[in-house]
Amino acid sequence: MTWSFSVGRLFGSELRVHATFFLLLAWVGVETYAAAGAEAALENLGFVLALFVCVIAHEYGHALMARRYGIRTPDITLLPIGGLARLERMPVTPMHEVAVALAGPAVNVGIWAVLTGLFGADAWRGFDGGILDQLAAVNVVLALFNMIPAFPMDGGRVLRALLSLRFDRRLATGIAAGAGQAVAVAMAGCGLWAGNTVLA
Numbered sequence: 001m002t003w004s005f006s007v008g009r010l011f012g013s014e015l016r017v018h019a020t021f022f023l024l025l026a027w028v029g030v031e032t033y034a035a036a037g038a039e040a041a042l043e044n045l046g047f048v049l050a051l052f053v054c055v056i057a058h059e060y061g062h063a064l065m066a067r068r069y070g071i072r073t074p075d076i077t078l079l080p081i082g083g084l085a086r087l088e089r090m091p092v093t094p095m096h097e098v099a100v101a102l103a104g105p106a107v108n109v110g111i112w113a114v115l116t117g118l119f120g121a122d123a124w125r126g127f128d129g130g131i132l133d134q135l136a137a138v139n140v141v142l143a144l145f146n147m148i149p150a151f152p153m154d155g156g157r158v159l160r161a162l163l164s165l166r167f168d169r170r171l172a173t174g175i176a177a178g179a180g181q182a183v184a185v186a187m188a189g190c191g192l193w194a195g196n197t198v199l200a
Helices: 020-036 038-068 094-119 131-146 154-164 169-194
Strands: 004-010 013-018 075-079 082-086
Touching: 013 020, 013 038, 020 038, 020 075, 038 075, 038 082, 038 094, 038 131, 094 131, 094 154, 154 169
Parallel strands: 013 075
Antiparallel strands: 004 013, 075 082
């Protein structure tokens, strides 16, 4: 991917970071520093980095499940909006595609379980709690958000795979993509109505 560079290999896949990711870190650091000082800026940057470790783990969930079906993942790229695991091909069997799609959110559920069970984090406290509570909450949100049946998100891929059991794959992809467009328009509308420019 253009404007990305390698930071190493892990589990057989090259881990890449897009240059714009550093713009996100710079924006978070400057905004927080201006509002609350250096200590708060460092805390926020630490949280963002921890969050993206969870995002990378999510993408490796997809990659390692794909490997079970003989599909390589040449690289995983970290972007400001999340991560992208580039599979060399899509699974041919619909249920294999379901398994690959579910593996990412399952990793987030696993992280939430570890943070809760071993470290006593409480996702319900969310951003009113400490950093572990925040990470637990974010992993729950990542799992749920990714399961929205809107292609190309994980839930949309599950939808496409299940539709492929009954319909032609091209038609199944069209239906799942249409659902993704509908969800995008609805979310943008809600963002504009609520004055939430990030959501829009």
